Amino acid sequence: KKEVKYGQLTELPRQDEAMKKWRSNRFGQFIHWGLYAIPGGIWEGKTYKYAAEFLKSSAGISTATWDSLQYQFNPVKFDAKEWAKMAKDMGVKYVTITTKHHEGFCLWPSKYTDFDIENTPYRKDLLGEFIKAYNEEGIDVSLYYSVLDWHHPDWRYKLNTEEDKAAFERLKAFTENQLLELLERYPTVKGLWFDGTWDQCWKDNGKFSYDLEKKLKEKNPGLIVNSRMRADEYGSRHFDSNGVLMGDYESGYERRLPNPWDVAVTKNDWECCMTIPENQWGYHKDWTLTHIKTSNELIEMLVQCTSQNGNFLLNFGPRGEGNFREKEVKLAKEIGDWMDDNSSVIYNCGYAGLKKQSWGYFTKSSDSDDAINMVVFNKPINGKYRVKLNKGSIIKRAYLLSKPKKSFNLEEIANGEYFLDDVKGKCKDPFVIIIELEDKDSKKFKQKALT
Ligand SMILES: C[C@@H]1N[C@@H](C(=O)NCc2ccccc2)[C@H](O)[C@@H]1O
Numbered sequence: 502k503k504e505v506k507y508g509q510l511t512e513l514p515r516q517d518e519a520m521k522k523w524r525s526n527r528f529g530q531f532i533h534w535g536l537y538a539i540p541g542g543i544w545e546g547k548t549y550k551y552a553a554e555f556l557k558s559s560a561g562i563s564t565a566t567w568d569s570l571q572y573q574f575n576p577v578k579f580d581a582k583e584w585a586k587m588a589k590d591m592g593v594k595y596v597t598i599t600t601k602h603h604e605g606f607c608l609w610p611s612k613y614t615d616f617d618i619e620n621t622p623y624r625k626d627l628l629g630e631f632i633k634a635y636n637e638e639g640i641d642v643s644l645y646y647s648v649l650d651w652h653h654p655d656w657r658y659k660l661n662t663e664e665d666k667a668a669f670e671r672l673k674a675f676t677e678n679q680l681l682e683l684l685e686r687y688p689t690v691k692g693l694w695f696d697g698t699w700d701q702c703w704k705d706n707g708k709f710s711y712d713l714e715k716k717l718k719e720k721n722p723g724l725i726v727n728s729r730m731r732a733d734e735y736g737s738r739h740f741d742s743n744g745v746l747m748g749d750y751e752s753g754y755e756r757r758l759p760n761p762w763d764v765a766v767t768k769n770d771w772e773c774c775m776t777i778p779e780n781q782w783g784y785h786k787d788w789t790l791t792h793i794k795t796s797n798e799l800i801e802m803l804v805q806c807t808s809q810n811g812n813f814l815l816n817f818g819p820r821g822e823g824n825f826r827e828k829e830v831k832l833a834k835e836i837g838d839w840m841d842d843n844s845s846v847i848y849n850c851g852y853a854g855l856k857k858q859s860w861g862y863f864t865k866s867s868d869s870d871d872a873i874n875m876v877v878f879n880k881p882i883n884g885k886y887r888v889k890l891n892k893g894s895i896i897k898r899a900y901l902l903s904k905p906k907k908s909f910n911l912e913e914i915a916n917g918e919y920f921l922d923d924v925k926g927k928c929k930d931p932f933v934i935i936i937e938l939e940d941k942d943s944k945k946f947k948q949k950a951l952t
Contacts, residue, residue: 507711508733508741510718514770515749519691519723523750524770525849525867526594526641527807528840531774531816532584533645533782535602536570539821542785550790553818554602554783557651568616568652571606575622579823581634587825588640591833592840594848595641597694597774597814600628600683602645602783605652609686613678616652632687641691643725644683648676649697659701669702673709677716684721693717694752695730704736714748727752727772754811756780761805761862767852772812775802777832784818784826793828796835797878800931803836803847804876808862810851839930842903846874846933860886861931871897875934877924884923885912888936892917895939902933909934 514520533554542553544560551559557567588596601607607617609628618627632642650656653675655668684690703710710731718724728739731747739753740746750770758773759766776782777799779791799815806813815836817829825833840847846864853863853873861878875888890896894917899909901924912920921934 503735503742505733505735505741505743505745507708508743509745509747510711510714511749513746513749517723519725520749520770522641523595523691523725523812524810524851527812527847527850528593528803529595529597529643529772529812529814530588530591530593531645531782531814532596532598533602533784533816533818534608535599535783536567536574536604536606536821537602538784538819539570539573541783541820542781542787548787548790552780552782553785554604557604564652567604568606571616571621573622574606574618574821576627576819576821576823578820579623579627579630581630582637584631584819584825585634585638585640587830587833588635589638591837592844592847593640593815595643595691596635597643597645597692598628598631599645599647601647601650601679603647603649603651603697605647605650607679609683611679611682613675613682614653629687632689636689642687642689643692643694644687644690645694645696646680646683647697648695648703649700657702660705665702669706672702673706677713680713680717681720684717684724688721690721691723692725692727693730694727698729698732698738701736704732704738707732707734707736725749729753750812758802758805759809759811761809762857763809764852767810770810770812772814773802773806774814774816775799776816777829782816782818784820788826788828794832796832796839797931799832800836800839801878804862804864804878804931807847807850807864808852808857808876843876843931843933845902846876850874855890858887858889871938871940873936873938874902875936876931877928877934878931880924880928886921886923886934887914888919888921890917890919890936890938896936897939898937900935900937902935905935 537554537556540556542549549559605616610619610626611617635642655672657665657669660666660669726748728748729752732738733741735742746769752772754773777794803813819825850864850866853865855863861876864874896911896919899921910922
Protein backbone atom coordinates (compact mmCIF):
# COMPACT_ATOMS: atom_id res chain seq x y z
CA LYS A 502 0.00 0.00 0.00
CA LYS A 503 1.26 3.48 -0.91
CA GLU A 504 1.12 6.32 1.60
CA VAL A 505 -1.53 8.62 0.13
CA LYS A 506 -1.81 12.03 1.80
CA TYR A 507 -4.10 13.68 -0.77
CA GLY A 508 -6.61 10.96 -1.60
CA GLN A 509 -10.08 10.49 -0.20
CA LEU A 510 -11.25 13.49 1.82
CA THR A 511 -14.62 12.16 3.06
CA GLU A 512 -15.19 8.65 4.43
CA LEU A 513 -17.51 6.75 2.07
CA PRO A 514 -20.32 5.85 1.73
CA ARG A 515 -21.54 9.12 3.26
CA GLN A 516 -24.58 8.69 5.49
CA ASP A 517 -25.44 12.37 6.04
CA GLU A 518 -28.85 13.71 5.03
CA ALA A 519 -27.54 15.46 1.89
CA MET A 520 -26.03 12.24 0.54
CA LYS A 521 -29.07 10.17 1.53
CA LYS A 522 -31.20 12.61 -0.51
CA TRP A 523 -28.77 12.39 -3.47
CA ARG A 524 -28.98 8.58 -3.28
CA SER A 525 -32.77 8.50 -3.04
CA ASN A 526 -33.12 10.90 -6.01
CA ARG A 527 -31.86 8.21 -8.45
CA PHE A 528 -33.05 10.04 -11.63
CA GLY A 529 -31.56 13.34 -12.84
CA GLN A 530 -31.60 15.56 -15.90
CA PHE A 531 -28.28 16.71 -17.46
CA ILE A 532 -28.39 19.95 -19.46
CA HIS A 533 -25.60 20.87 -21.89
CA TRP A 534 -26.08 24.45 -23.02
CA GLY A 535 -23.54 26.93 -24.33
CA LEU A 536 -22.35 28.75 -27.46
CA TYR A 537 -22.01 25.37 -29.23
CA ALA A 538 -25.83 25.19 -29.29
CA ILE A 539 -25.89 28.08 -31.81
CA PRO A 540 -24.10 26.35 -34.75
CA GLY A 541 -25.47 22.95 -33.60
CA GLY A 542 -22.76 20.83 -35.22
CA ILE A 543 -22.87 22.59 -38.61
CA TRP A 544 -20.19 25.11 -39.69
CA GLU A 545 -20.07 26.98 -43.00
CA GLY A 546 -22.62 24.60 -44.46
CA LYS A 547 -20.72 21.45 -43.46
CA THR A 548 -22.23 18.95 -41.00
CA TYR A 549 -19.73 17.52 -38.50
CA LYS A 550 -20.89 14.21 -37.06
CA TYR A 551 -18.78 14.54 -33.90
CA ALA A 552 -20.24 15.79 -30.62
CA ALA A 553 -21.68 19.26 -31.24
CA GLU A 554 -19.98 20.71 -28.17
CA PHE A 555 -16.60 19.90 -29.82
CA LEU A 556 -17.43 21.67 -33.10
CA LYS A 557 -14.71 24.24 -32.36
CA SER A 558 -12.06 21.52 -32.49
CA SER A 559 -13.69 19.21 -35.07
CA ALA A 560 -14.10 22.12 -37.51
CA GLY A 561 -10.73 23.68 -36.57
CA ILE A 562 -12.27 27.04 -35.68
CA SER A 563 -10.02 29.73 -34.16
CA THR A 564 -10.72 30.81 -30.59
CA ALA A 565 -11.39 34.38 -31.76
CA THR A 566 -13.99 33.19 -34.28
CA TRP A 567 -15.58 30.76 -31.86
CA ASP A 568 -15.72 33.23 -29.01
CA SER A 569 -17.51 35.79 -31.18
CA LEU A 570 -20.55 33.47 -30.99
CA GLN A 571 -20.99 35.14 -27.59
CA TYR A 572 -22.50 38.16 -29.37
CA GLN A 573 -25.14 35.93 -30.94
CA PHE A 574 -26.20 34.17 -27.74
CA ASN A 575 -29.71 35.48 -27.20
CA PRO A 576 -32.05 32.67 -26.03
CA VAL A 577 -35.30 34.57 -26.60
CA LYS A 578 -37.28 31.32 -26.25
CA PHE A 579 -35.71 30.40 -22.88
CA ASP A 580 -38.36 29.95 -20.21
CA ALA A 581 -36.80 28.54 -17.03
CA LYS A 582 -40.19 27.74 -15.51
CA GLU A 583 -41.18 25.77 -18.61
CA TRP A 584 -37.91 23.82 -18.52
CA ALA A 585 -38.38 23.06 -14.82
CA LYS A 586 -41.98 21.91 -15.43
CA MET A 587 -40.85 19.57 -18.21
CA ALA A 588 -38.22 18.12 -15.86
CA LYS A 589 -40.72 17.74 -13.02
CA ASP A 590 -43.20 15.97 -15.30
CA MET A 591 -40.43 13.66 -16.52
CA GLY A 592 -39.88 12.59 -12.90
CA VAL A 593 -36.34 13.78 -12.26
CA LYS A 594 -35.43 14.73 -8.69
CA TYR A 595 -32.25 16.61 -9.61
CA VAL A 596 -30.65 18.47 -12.48
CA THR A 597 -27.02 19.11 -13.43
CA ILE A 598 -26.37 22.04 -15.81
CA THR A 599 -23.17 23.10 -17.57
CA THR A 600 -22.16 26.41 -16.02
CA LYS A 601 -19.01 26.43 -18.19
CA HIS A 602 -18.09 23.72 -20.71
CA HIS A 603 -14.68 23.22 -22.35
CA GLU A 604 -15.29 26.32 -24.53
CA GLY A 605 -14.98 28.47 -21.39
CA PHE A 606 -18.23 30.46 -21.85
CA CYS A 607 -19.99 31.07 -18.52
CA LEU A 608 -23.78 30.98 -18.15
CA TRP A 609 -23.55 33.23 -15.08
CA PRO A 610 -22.16 36.79 -14.70
CA SER A 611 -18.68 36.00 -13.39
CA LYS A 612 -16.36 38.58 -11.82
CA TYR A 613 -13.41 36.63 -13.24
CA THR A 614 -14.09 36.78 -16.95
CA ASP A 615 -15.86 38.83 -19.65
CA PHE A 616 -16.58 35.60 -21.56
CA ASP A 617 -19.91 35.20 -19.84
CA ILE A 618 -23.67 35.74 -20.12
CA GLU A 619 -23.37 39.41 -19.12
CA ASN A 620 -21.59 40.15 -22.41
CA THR A 621 -24.29 38.66 -24.61
CA PRO A 622 -27.52 40.19 -25.94
CA TYR A 623 -29.26 38.22 -23.17
CA ARG A 624 -27.30 40.00 -20.44
CA LYS A 625 -29.30 38.60 -17.49
CA ASP A 626 -28.18 35.97 -14.93
CA LEU A 627 -29.46 32.98 -16.87
CA LEU A 628 -28.03 30.45 -14.42
CA GLY A 629 -29.73 32.22 -11.50
CA GLU A 630 -33.10 32.11 -13.29
CA PHE A 631 -32.57 28.41 -14.03
CA ILE A 632 -31.68 27.48 -10.43
CA LYS A 633 -34.63 29.44 -9.00
CA ALA A 634 -37.14 27.80 -11.37
CA TYR A 635 -35.89 24.24 -10.75
CA ASN A 636 -35.71 24.73 -6.99
CA GLU A 637 -39.31 26.03 -7.07
CA GLU A 638 -40.31 22.71 -8.68
CA GLY A 639 -38.58 20.91 -5.79
CA ILE A 640 -35.72 19.76 -8.01
CA ASP A 641 -32.19 19.74 -6.52
CA VAL A 642 -29.59 21.58 -8.62
CA SER A 643 -25.99 20.48 -9.19
CA LEU A 644 -23.52 22.49 -11.31
CA TYR A 645 -21.27 21.04 -14.02
CA TYR A 646 -17.95 22.85 -14.32
CA SER A 647 -15.21 22.07 -16.84
CA VAL A 648 -11.67 22.65 -15.56
CA LEU A 649 -10.46 22.26 -19.17
CA ASP A 650 -10.93 25.76 -20.63
CA TRP A 651 -10.16 26.37 -24.31
CA HIS A 652 -10.77 30.13 -23.92
CA HIS A 653 -8.57 30.90 -20.94
CA PRO A 654 -5.06 32.07 -21.97
CA ASP A 655 -3.49 30.29 -18.99
CA TRP A 656 -4.81 26.83 -19.81
CA ARG A 657 -1.94 24.37 -20.40
CA TYR A 658 -2.40 20.64 -21.16
CA LYS A 659 1.07 19.80 -19.82
CA LEU A 660 3.38 21.76 -17.50
CA ASN A 661 6.72 21.42 -19.29
CA THR A 662 8.27 24.84 -18.76
CA GLU A 663 8.40 27.32 -15.89
CA GLU A 664 6.12 29.54 -17.98
CA ASP A 665 3.61 26.68 -18.24
CA LYS A 666 3.69 26.25 -14.47
CA ALA A 667 3.26 29.98 -13.81
CA ALA A 668 0.35 30.12 -16.24
CA PHE A 669 -1.34 27.08 -14.69
CA GLU A 670 -1.00 28.59 -11.22
CA ARG A 671 -3.14 31.44 -12.56
CA LEU A 672 -5.57 28.98 -14.09
CA LYS A 673 -5.88 27.17 -10.74
CA ALA A 674 -6.61 30.46 -8.96
CA PHE A 675 -9.19 31.33 -11.65
CA THR A 676 -10.82 27.90 -11.22
CA GLU A 677 -10.98 28.18 -7.44
CA ASN A 678 -12.31 31.75 -7.64
CA GLN A 679 -15.07 30.78 -10.08
CA LEU A 680 -16.14 27.76 -8.03
CA LEU A 681 -16.27 29.75 -4.78
CA GLU A 682 -18.17 32.45 -6.71
CA LEU A 683 -20.72 29.88 -7.90
CA LEU A 684 -21.27 28.58 -4.34
CA GLU A 685 -21.50 32.14 -3.04
CA ARG A 686 -24.02 33.26 -5.67
CA TYR A 687 -26.11 30.08 -5.62
CA PRO A 688 -26.21 28.74 -2.01
CA THR A 689 -29.02 26.23 -2.71
CA VAL A 690 -26.74 24.23 -5.02
CA LYS A 691 -26.34 20.61 -3.80
CA GLY A 692 -23.40 19.44 -5.87
CA LEU A 693 -20.56 20.13 -8.27
CA TRP A 694 -19.96 17.93 -11.32
CA PHE A 695 -16.36 18.35 -12.48
CA ASP A 696 -15.29 17.53 -16.02
CA GLY A 697 -12.21 18.18 -18.16
CA THR A 698 -9.77 16.85 -15.55
CA TRP A 699 -8.02 14.14 -17.60
CA ASP A 700 -4.97 16.12 -18.71
CA GLN A 701 -1.46 15.95 -17.21
CA CYS A 702 -1.74 19.50 -15.83
CA TRP A 703 -4.49 18.35 -13.44
CA LYS A 704 -2.92 14.98 -12.69
CA ASP A 705 0.17 16.92 -11.56
CA ASN A 706 -1.99 18.90 -9.12
CA GLY A 707 -3.55 16.21 -6.94
CA LYS A 708 -2.91 18.11 -3.72
CA PHE A 709 -4.63 21.17 -5.22
CA SER A 710 -7.74 19.13 -6.03
CA TYR A 711 -7.70 17.74 -2.46
CA ASP A 712 -7.42 21.23 -0.93
CA LEU A 713 -10.06 22.53 -3.35
CA GLU A 714 -12.55 19.78 -2.39
CA LYS A 715 -11.91 20.68 1.27
CA LYS A 716 -12.41 24.42 0.68
CA LEU A 717 -15.61 23.94 -1.34
CA LYS A 718 -17.09 21.64 1.31
CA GLU A 719 -16.23 24.18 4.03
CA LYS A 720 -18.05 26.83 1.99
CA ASN A 721 -21.11 24.65 1.36
CA PRO A 722 -21.47 21.94 4.02
CA GLY A 723 -23.08 18.83 2.60
CA LEU A 724 -21.79 19.63 -0.89
CA ILE A 725 -21.53 16.55 -3.12
CA VAL A 726 -18.69 16.29 -5.66
CA ASN A 727 -18.04 13.62 -8.28
CA SER A 728 -14.92 11.42 -8.34
CA ARG A 729 -13.89 13.03 -11.67
CA MET A 730 -12.89 16.15 -9.71
CA ARG A 731 -10.00 14.41 -8.05
CA ALA A 732 -6.46 13.25 -8.54
CA ASP A 733 -4.18 12.12 -5.72
CA GLU A 734 -0.56 13.25 -5.37
CA TYR A 735 0.57 10.46 -7.70
CA GLY A 736 -1.83 11.49 -10.46
CA SER A 737 -4.32 8.66 -9.88
CA ARG A 738 -7.85 9.84 -10.79
CA HIS A 739 -11.30 8.89 -9.49
CA PHE A 740 -9.73 6.21 -7.25
CA ASP A 741 -6.51 6.99 -5.32
CA SER A 742 -3.30 4.99 -5.76
CA ASN A 743 -4.62 2.39 -3.30
CA GLY A 744 -7.94 2.04 -5.16
CA VAL A 745 -9.93 4.12 -2.66
CA LEU A 746 -12.72 6.17 -4.24
CA MET A 747 -12.31 9.97 -4.08
CA GLY A 748 -15.08 12.56 -4.18
CA ASP A 749 -18.51 11.35 -3.01
CA TYR A 750 -19.61 9.05 -5.84
CA GLU A 751 -18.03 7.31 -8.81
CA SER A 752 -18.57 9.19 -12.08
CA GLY A 753 -16.82 7.06 -14.70
CA TYR A 754 -19.94 5.63 -16.37
CA GLU A 755 -20.29 8.07 -19.25
CA ARG A 756 -22.49 6.82 -22.12
CA ARG A 757 -22.10 3.28 -20.77
CA LEU A 758 -23.48 1.20 -17.91
CA PRO A 759 -21.86 -1.56 -15.80
CA ASN A 760 -22.63 -5.16 -16.69
CA PRO A 761 -26.10 -5.79 -15.21
CA TRP A 762 -24.75 -8.74 -13.17
CA ASP A 763 -21.86 -6.70 -11.70
CA VAL A 764 -22.25 -6.74 -7.91
CA ALA A 765 -18.98 -4.96 -7.04
CA VAL A 766 -20.38 -1.69 -8.46
CA THR A 767 -23.12 -1.73 -5.78
CA LYS A 768 -20.53 -1.09 -3.06
CA ASN A 769 -20.12 2.63 -3.89
CA ASP A 770 -22.47 5.42 -4.83
CA TRP A 771 -22.17 6.04 -8.57
CA GLU A 772 -23.90 7.85 -11.43
CA CYS A 773 -24.19 7.05 -15.13
CA CYS A 774 -24.55 10.06 -17.44
CA MET A 775 -26.19 9.27 -20.77
CA THR A 776 -26.91 10.91 -24.14
CA ILE A 777 -30.06 10.33 -26.20
CA PRO A 778 -28.13 10.10 -29.51
CA GLU A 779 -24.98 7.94 -29.48
CA ASN A 780 -22.65 10.82 -28.64
CA GLN A 781 -24.14 14.32 -28.59
CA TRP A 782 -24.24 16.36 -25.39
CA GLY A 783 -24.76 19.83 -26.87
CA TYR A 784 -27.55 20.56 -29.38
CA HIS A 785 -26.85 19.06 -32.84
CA LYS A 786 -29.13 20.14 -35.69
CA ASP A 787 -28.92 16.74 -37.39
CA TRP A 788 -30.22 13.82 -35.30
CA THR A 789 -30.27 11.48 -38.29
CA LEU A 790 -26.54 10.80 -37.90
CA THR A 791 -26.85 8.06 -35.27
CA HIS A 792 -29.37 5.93 -33.39
CA ILE A 793 -31.70 7.95 -31.16
CA LYS A 794 -32.60 6.00 -28.00
CA THR A 795 -36.27 5.20 -27.36
CA SER A 796 -37.99 5.86 -24.05
CA ASN A 797 -38.06 2.12 -23.30
CA GLU A 798 -34.28 1.93 -23.80
CA LEU A 799 -33.79 4.90 -21.48
CA ILE A 800 -36.24 3.57 -18.86
CA GLU A 801 -34.33 0.26 -18.86
CA MET A 802 -31.07 2.13 -18.21
CA LEU A 803 -32.68 4.06 -15.34
CA VAL A 804 -34.01 0.82 -13.83
CA GLN A 805 -30.65 -0.94 -14.28
CA CYS A 806 -28.81 1.89 -12.53
CA THR A 807 -31.27 1.79 -9.61
CA SER A 808 -30.94 -2.02 -9.43
CA GLN A 809 -27.18 -1.60 -8.91
CA ASN A 810 -27.29 1.34 -6.44
CA GLY A 811 -26.53 3.95 -9.13
CA ASN A 812 -28.09 7.21 -10.30
CA PHE A 813 -29.04 7.89 -13.91
CA LEU A 814 -28.38 11.37 -15.36
CA LEU A 815 -30.13 11.76 -18.73
CA ASN A 816 -28.85 14.53 -20.97
CA PHE A 817 -30.84 17.16 -22.90
CA GLY A 818 -29.29 19.68 -25.29
CA PRO A 819 -31.46 22.80 -25.76
CA ARG A 820 -31.15 24.94 -28.89
CA GLY A 821 -29.25 28.25 -28.82
CA GLU A 822 -32.60 30.09 -28.80
CA GLY A 823 -33.58 28.34 -25.56
CA ASN A 824 -36.12 25.67 -26.50
CA PHE A 825 -35.88 21.87 -26.73
CA ARG A 826 -36.25 19.85 -29.91
CA GLU A 827 -39.58 18.06 -30.25
CA LYS A 828 -38.02 14.59 -29.94
CA GLU A 829 -36.56 15.48 -26.53
CA VAL A 830 -39.90 16.90 -25.33
CA LYS A 831 -41.64 13.70 -26.51
CA LEU A 832 -39.13 11.39 -24.77
CA ALA A 833 -39.42 13.43 -21.55
CA LYS A 834 -43.21 12.95 -21.68
CA GLU A 835 -43.01 9.19 -22.39
CA ILE A 836 -40.57 8.66 -19.52
CA GLY A 837 -42.71 10.85 -17.26
CA ASP A 838 -45.83 8.81 -18.10
CA TRP A 839 -43.98 5.65 -17.02
CA MET A 840 -42.66 7.33 -13.88
CA ASP A 841 -46.19 8.46 -12.97
CA ASP A 842 -47.12 4.79 -12.48
CA ASN A 843 -43.79 3.26 -11.45
CA SER A 844 -41.58 5.80 -9.67
CA SER A 845 -41.98 3.82 -6.40
CA VAL A 846 -39.49 1.27 -7.77
CA ILE A 847 -36.94 4.04 -8.50
CA TYR A 848 -37.06 6.76 -5.82
CA ASN A 849 -35.35 5.69 -2.60
CA CYS A 850 -34.70 2.25 -4.12
CA GLY A 851 -31.50 0.32 -4.78
CA TYR A 852 -29.80 -3.07 -5.00
CA ALA A 853 -32.01 -5.89 -3.70
CA GLY A 854 -29.06 -8.21 -2.95
CA LEU A 855 -30.25 -10.74 -5.55
CA LYS A 856 -28.67 -12.08 -8.72
CA LYS A 857 -29.79 -10.51 -12.02
CA GLN A 858 -32.37 -12.67 -13.78
CA SER A 859 -33.48 -12.78 -17.40
CA TRP A 860 -36.95 -11.19 -17.13
CA GLY A 861 -35.51 -7.85 -15.92
CA TYR A 862 -34.25 -6.17 -12.75
CA PHE A 863 -34.87 -6.33 -9.01
CA THR A 864 -35.02 -3.13 -7.01
CA LYS A 865 -35.76 -2.73 -3.32
CA SER A 866 -36.91 0.28 -1.36
CA SER A 867 -34.60 1.42 1.47
CA ASP A 868 -37.72 1.68 3.64
CA SER A 869 -39.02 -1.87 3.44
CA ASP A 870 -37.47 -5.24 4.22
CA ASP A 871 -40.29 -7.49 3.12
CA ALA A 872 -41.08 -6.20 -0.37
CA ILE A 873 -39.02 -6.63 -3.53
CA ASN A 874 -39.75 -5.04 -6.91
CA MET A 875 -39.40 -6.99 -10.16
CA VAL A 876 -39.22 -4.62 -13.15
CA VAL A 877 -40.01 -6.74 -16.21
CA PHE A 878 -38.55 -5.98 -19.64
CA ASN A 879 -38.51 -9.53 -21.07
CA LYS A 880 -41.67 -11.64 -20.82
CA PRO A 881 -40.60 -15.32 -20.71
CA ILE A 882 -41.62 -17.55 -23.64
CA ASN A 883 -42.89 -20.26 -21.25
CA GLY A 884 -45.19 -17.71 -19.61
CA LYS A 885 -43.81 -18.25 -16.14
CA TYR A 886 -41.40 -16.00 -14.20
CA ARG A 887 -38.64 -17.91 -12.45
CA VAL A 888 -37.77 -15.91 -9.33
CA LYS A 889 -34.71 -16.87 -7.28
CA LEU A 890 -34.62 -15.11 -3.91
CA ASN A 891 -32.31 -15.67 -0.95
CA LYS A 892 -32.52 -19.05 0.77
CA GLY A 893 -35.16 -19.00 3.47
CA SER A 894 -37.21 -16.29 1.75
CA ILE A 895 -40.91 -17.13 1.63
CA ILE A 896 -43.19 -15.26 -0.77
CA LYS A 897 -46.37 -14.23 0.98
CA ARG A 898 -47.93 -12.67 -2.15
CA ALA A 899 -46.95 -11.52 -5.62
CA TYR A 900 -49.00 -9.07 -7.70
CA LEU A 901 -48.80 -6.46 -10.44
CA LEU A 902 -48.14 -2.96 -9.12
CA SER A 903 -50.85 -1.87 -11.58
CA LYS A 904 -53.40 -4.48 -10.37
CA PRO A 905 -52.64 -4.93 -6.63
CA LYS A 906 -55.78 -6.93 -5.91
CA LYS A 907 -54.97 -9.80 -8.27
CA SER A 908 -52.37 -12.18 -6.81
CA PHE A 909 -50.16 -14.40 -8.95
CA ASN A 910 -50.27 -18.15 -8.44
CA LEU A 911 -47.01 -19.26 -6.85
CA GLU A 912 -45.20 -22.54 -7.37
CA GLU A 913 -42.27 -23.14 -5.00
CA ILE A 914 -39.47 -24.95 -6.86
CA ALA A 915 -36.80 -24.97 -4.17
CA ASN A 916 -35.74 -23.08 -1.04
CA GLY A 917 -36.36 -19.42 -1.95
CA GLU A 918 -37.13 -20.22 -5.61
CA TYR A 919 -40.54 -19.90 -7.28
CA PHE A 920 -42.41 -19.81 -10.55
CA LEU A 921 -44.97 -17.01 -10.83
CA ASP A 922 -47.68 -17.57 -13.40
CA ASP A 923 -47.84 -15.39 -16.47
CA VAL A 924 -49.05 -11.82 -16.77
CA LYS A 925 -52.10 -11.96 -19.00
CA GLY A 926 -52.55 -9.57 -21.88
CA LYS A 927 -50.29 -7.36 -23.93
CA CYS A 928 -47.69 -5.30 -22.10
CA LYS A 929 -46.19 -2.61 -24.31
CA ASP A 930 -44.38 -0.94 -21.41
CA PRO A 931 -41.99 -2.26 -18.80
CA PHE A 932 -44.14 -3.33 -15.83
CA VAL A 933 -43.65 -4.09 -12.14
CA ILE A 934 -44.41 -7.21 -10.09
CA ILE A 935 -44.34 -6.68 -6.33
CA ILE A 936 -43.05 -9.59 -4.26
CA GLU A 937 -44.20 -9.47 -0.64
CA LEU A 938 -42.12 -11.69 1.62
CA GLU A 939 -43.10 -13.32 4.86
CA ASP A 940 -41.30 -11.10 7.35
CA LYS A 941 -38.43 -12.72 9.20
CA ASP A 942 -40.33 -12.58 12.50
CA SER A 943 -43.28 -14.56 11.21
CA LYS A 944 -44.22 -17.73 13.15
CA LYS A 945 -42.03 -19.87 10.93
CA PHE A 946 -38.97 -18.03 12.20
CA LYS A 947 -40.17 -17.41 15.77
CA GLN A 948 -37.38 -18.57 18.06
CA LYS A 949 -38.53 -20.69 20.99
CA ALA A 950 -38.30 -18.58 24.13
CA LEU A 951 -35.46 -19.68 26.42
CA THR A 952 -36.83 -19.83 30.00
C1 LIG B 1 -19.89 14.69 -19.78
C2 LIG B 1 -19.23 14.77 -21.11
N1 LIG B 1 -17.77 15.00 -21.05
C3 LIG B 1 -17.36 15.74 -22.23
C4 LIG B 1 -16.33 14.92 -23.00
O1 LIG B 1 -16.61 13.86 -23.46
N2 LIG B 1 -15.17 15.43 -23.11
C5 LIG B 1 -14.13 14.56 -23.76
C6 LIG B 1 -13.11 15.34 -24.42
C7 LIG B 1 -11.96 14.71 -24.83
C8 LIG B 1 -10.98 15.43 -25.44
C9 LIG B 1 -11.12 16.77 -25.65
C10 LIG B 1 -12.29 17.39 -25.24
C11 LIG B 1 -13.28 16.68 -24.62
C12 LIG B 1 -18.61 15.92 -23.04
O2 LIG B 1 -18.64 17.09 -23.83
C13 LIG B 1 -19.70 15.95 -21.96
O3 LIG B 1 -19.62 17.19 -21.25
